[in-house]
Amino acid sequence: MKHFCDIKQLDAHQLNALFELADTISKTPVSETKTWHHGKTAMGLFFENSTRTLMSFQLAAQRLGMDFSALNVAHSSTQKGETLKDTLLTLEAMGVDTFIVRHNENHIQEQMAEWLTSDAKIINAGDGTHQHPTQGLLDLYTIRSHKPNLASLKVSIIGDIKHSRVAGSLIDGLATLGNQNTWIHAPAPCLPESSRAQVAESMEQALTDADVVVMLRIQKERIQHLDTAVLNHWHENFGLNSNNIQWAKSDAIVMHPGPMNRGIEIESAVADGAQSVIWQQVKNGVLMRQAIMHHLLTQDPQGN
Amino acid sequence: MKHFCDIKQLDAHQLNALFELADTISKTPVSETKTWHHGKTAMGLFFENSTRTLMSFQLAAQRLGMDFSALNVAHSSTQKGETLKDTLLTLEAMGVDTFIVRHNENHIQEQMAEWLTSDAKIINAGDGTHQHPTQGLLDLYTIRSHKPNLASLKVSIIGDIKHSRVAGSLIDGLATLGNQNTWIHAPAPCLPESSRAQVAESMEQALTDADVVVMLRIQKERIQHLDTAVLNHWHENFGLNSNNIQWAKSDAIVMHPGPMNRGIEIESAVADGAQSVIWQQVKNGVLMRQAIMHHLLTQDPQGN
Amino acid sequence: MKHFCDIKQLDAHQLNALFELADTISKTPVSETKTWHHGKTAMGLFFENSTRTLMSFQLAAQRLGMDFSALNVAHSSTQKGETLKDTLLTLEAMGVDTFIVRHNENHIQEQMAEWLTSDAKIINAGDGTHQHPTQGLLDLYTIRSHKPNLASLKVSIIGDIKHSRVAGSLIDGLATLGNQNTWIHAPAPCLPESSRAQVAESMEQALTDADVVVMLRIQKERIQHLDTAVLNHWHENFGLNSNNIQWAKSDAIVMHPGPMNRGIEIESAVADGAQSVIWQQVKNGVLMRQAIMHHLLTQDPQGN
Known part of the structure; x- marks a missing residue:
């Protein structure tokens, strides 16, 4: 699993492994998890407004030591006529490691994942009426x-x-x-x-x-x-x-x-x-997002 | 003192202790103060526009090693009909340690402090015509x-x-x-x-x-x-x-x-x-905000 | 060279030194470059919309260990009648080390550089139809x-x-x-x-x-x-x-x-x-911005 677009990508064994990873993270001091991916970058590309989910991913990324930034979509180059693909490839070329994408179009993250040429990851933060x-x-x-x-x-x-x-x-x-x-x-x-x-x-x-x-x-x-x-x-x-x-x-x-x-x-x-x-759901949201990001970033480049 | 909503919470002894703490911070290299609260998170909740005060708090938090984020109030869940209390409890559940709140309603920060269920702190960054x-x-x-x-x-x-x-x-x-x-x-x-x-x-x-x-x-x-x-x-x-x-x-x-x-x-x-x-006031603003944040975060949970 | 407003400030020798510095940075692990300017702060002051250039500077600053923030110009004090000079001196007093400025007025960064009273740096991220x-x-x-x-x-x-x-x-x-x-x-x-x-x-x-x-x-x-x-x-x-x-x-x-x-x-x-x-241009943009920021921040205060 190289990207995370759909929960159906995971079998029962993989789901349980992620839950156990979240258990481990919950018991690990932040000072330690912050060393795990220090220097990597995550970026939020939210084409629908959200603060709750964006903030949850931001805190998750930062607690893994990553730098987080969010593209201001309203001011972005897509507003200047750039295609979504070109925007994505531009940010990939800048060295972003993980893209967190919310969009009103179903399945767009799977399309974006195919456009990428590096080891950058896509995580679906909601696509239309399809998956979250x-x-x-x-x-x-x-x-x-x-x-x-x-x-x-x-x-x-x-x-x-x-x-x-x-x-x-x-x-x-x-x-x-x-x-x-x-x-x-x-x-x-x-x-x-x-x-x-x-x-x-x-x-x-x-x-x-x-x-x-x-x-x-x-x-x-x-x-x-x-x-x-x-x-x-x-x-x-x-x-x-x-x-x-x-x-x-x-x-x-x-x-x-x-x-x-x-x-x-x-x-x-x-x-x-x-x-x-x-409120436990909200708290667990940060943990599970740490878990899935850590999982994606520690696999080998072939996604094994 | 668990939260900082009103300067009248502080007696002369406490005020002078904070001034001395600011003196100490001003003589401490940032590379050292950045270790003090590494891994903690501060969040700006500004329901009135501001950049000056928000930036001062952001720099203060970052120089204490904290991750800082600001809720985009215009796009936030409160715009979707969520109550202020639910927004606050959501962010608290995500593990935010310190909330910096500006609001046009007098005394709202004191109300917010009562809603919190964890050790998270509230700092008043301006309430209506009341206190700053x-x-x-x-x-x-x-x-x-x-x-x-x-x-x-x-x-x-x-x-x-x-x-x-x-x-x-x-x-x-x-x-x-x-x-x-x-x-x-x-x-x-x-x-x-x-x-x-x-x-x-x-x-x-x-x-x-x-x-x-x-x-x-x-x-x-x-x-x-x-x-x-x-x-x-x-x-x-x-x-x-x-x-x-x-x-x-x-x-x-x-x-x-x-x-x-x-x-x-x-x-x-x-x-x-x-x-x-x-300009000295501006410079001292960052220092005093470091001092009050450090003070709140190093007290014991009972606020002593 | 204390500020970077115009490429004509650099002679051939200096240009080649910067290219070699970028070569070095490209071979240095981010975990190491992040120690170079840890604790320093860079700030984007973008009076024209941009995400591409702002993001490139943000990633460059963060990979040098700096904290990055962007002034929300639409909500800033300049909208409250504050002069550009007062806004700049306010942020300088807060201890910002490097200002990244984009403005629709030609040569404004050179003017801003003259206003500064500390060792803070100005980098031109585009002025009108003049330079980038x-x-x-x-x-x-x-x-x-x-x-x-x-x-x-x-x-x-x-x-x-x-x-x-x-x-x-x-x-x-x-x-x-x-x-x-x-x-x-x-x-x-x-x-x-x-x-x-x-x-x-x-x-x-x-x-x-x-x-x-x-x-x-x-x-x-x-x-x-x-x-x-x-x-x-x-x-x-x-x-x-x-x-x-x-x-x-x-x-x-x-x-x-x-x-x-x-x-x-x-x-x-x-x-x-x-x-x-x-796409190589985009990738090199982050590298060259790291190089110019590192160069400015490691010179002695006289700009030698």
Whole structure:
């Protein structure tokens, strides 16, 4: 594995090795991890606005000793008519070791990886509605830290599955780890045409006996096709609250990739409650990004 | 002291200890101070535009070995409907050690400090019209370097006192150090309802025998309630020039927090003259910010 | 040489010493060059948008161990009415060691250098239509790596010479190295009033037996005085393509400072062809910027 574009690149063995690497990193002083890749450079190329994910990658890179910079896309040469390929090859020629790329076009990172001519790496930080594989890693790692036997868990993902790259990566990762009890629930226009997950017909079916409940952010800009009536009543029909969470197992954990719309997809009492592992997800995000960057940078040039 | 939100948190003993720490830092090679907090991270959360203060904190953090990043507030999750509390807790979960916060709302940093759940620190880089405590520290430190007996000096602060967090922090700090000879002068709408400083009725009264003259920046956006006539004649009525500076002691020092409106609150001949210590203030700003960050980061978790 | 504002500051001996320094740096591990100026700070002051050049300087500074920051000019104090001189002196007082300045006004960096009161350095990253001296250095260094005897080469520069600071610095540098065979070609409104280069009347005259072909970017915002007809037919009259390149020597190299307008000043087949050294230019840009910064920072304070 030379680049990391899609969580499906990783088999169960590789996923578990990355989780163990993250465990090791979490126990290693930053003063030591900062020596691992001192002098290397990571660069964020974010063609969609983000601060949360960009900052998480920045902190991860810096804790590995790398210099981090972010291209100001609004002022960049692509705005002067330069092709994306030429922009990438320019930055590669400057000696950037790892590119962290977010783009609204599906699969663009795989294309970019083919353009590169050196050992530089591409990490997908979100492509369109397709994948957000480091989010998938951090979600799996967070689940594993509470419920190590991932194959046997009932995991329910609720929200706009169809347009969610978060859901896409998590569902694929769970399947890789042998989980056959992954459920999705959403209004019909927010369901994908096909999925490796099972479709729950109701919140009750989704939540009953769930071990893990993943609430997705409603991204109003992505679901313009929805009736206003559906949006206005989202919380009562598809939101998680202190009542319906009781259908889940009493030790179920509640997850959300953030940023949260409190009172819409999730009630504050649940987001801030004892079952919420939302801040652990954020913390684990930095760890898993350290792990994947370290993994890519320490392979031999053939990607073995 | 776990956070630094208000200069009134510090008593005279603590202020002097910080000044001595800044003296020590100024004599320590950067190559050494860079080892003090290597691997820690500082983050600027500036909800009001600034480059001067943000850059000063950035350089201070980097000279202590910290990684520095600034949240791009315009693109941040708070723009996507996330609450300020959730944004802060997200960044805290990523492992940020010190938050440098500027906000247009008075006292917001104290609120933010209560939300934190880890040992992360908050430093106030300006809240509304209330406090700018690191500016107060650097002003006091600059005065002290020229006139060590701060209690006995006549200090005159001239400009829009009412809306100036710079004046607020300096007046409080001088009072803590026992100074009872602090004066303010301004047109009536720019005077606070109450102040620990005495109100001078004229430039002559303010300047006569002054040891320290502090000119404030006219911030046109904050004094829209003033008659245009007052603004248009500001320099002749409330500006410092080569004539009225002669009322002050011959060895008086002239200060300004910057950026200067030359020809409005201060004449260039004075700003660039022998009595001006304006660039020393800027230099001392980095030092005092190193001092306060180092102080907060080396206390025990209980803030002792 | 204390500052680097104009490539004409350097004689042939000094140019060759810088090229040898870049050779040395290219063979030195980053882990070692990062110790050379650890703790020093470089700052980009870009009053014109750029990402390519700014990023190149940032990577160069970081590989020398420096902390790099870029002033956000749009939010800076100059927007609050502060003079450029006061902004510069403020940042100098904060202890910045090297300023990298791009500005639309010719010769402004020389003015800024006179304002400084410390040992801080100014490096010109482009001033108006005048000079872009580090681009000149990297162009010469790239030519030298392929054809070491620079004095004897036929070098042809094609495009809007009149408004190109890239052409200005390259022509001056070639003259310093004894080259008397430098040619320029452009439509009449894009030719300078006078030049040390010879004017070719046609693409055939410019390209025939050329050793080096330098294509300039058409900057539409700078050539508004040109007839639309000239712009619309630029490629057929002044563009480089797989046919006319055959007038040049078979081992001629093709250069472009980027970003490229593919299909306008250069055909993709040539840009991506075997004679293109465009990505080497980018790579060499970081090296030569490391070299010039290291050179300035290791001189004695008198600039010897």
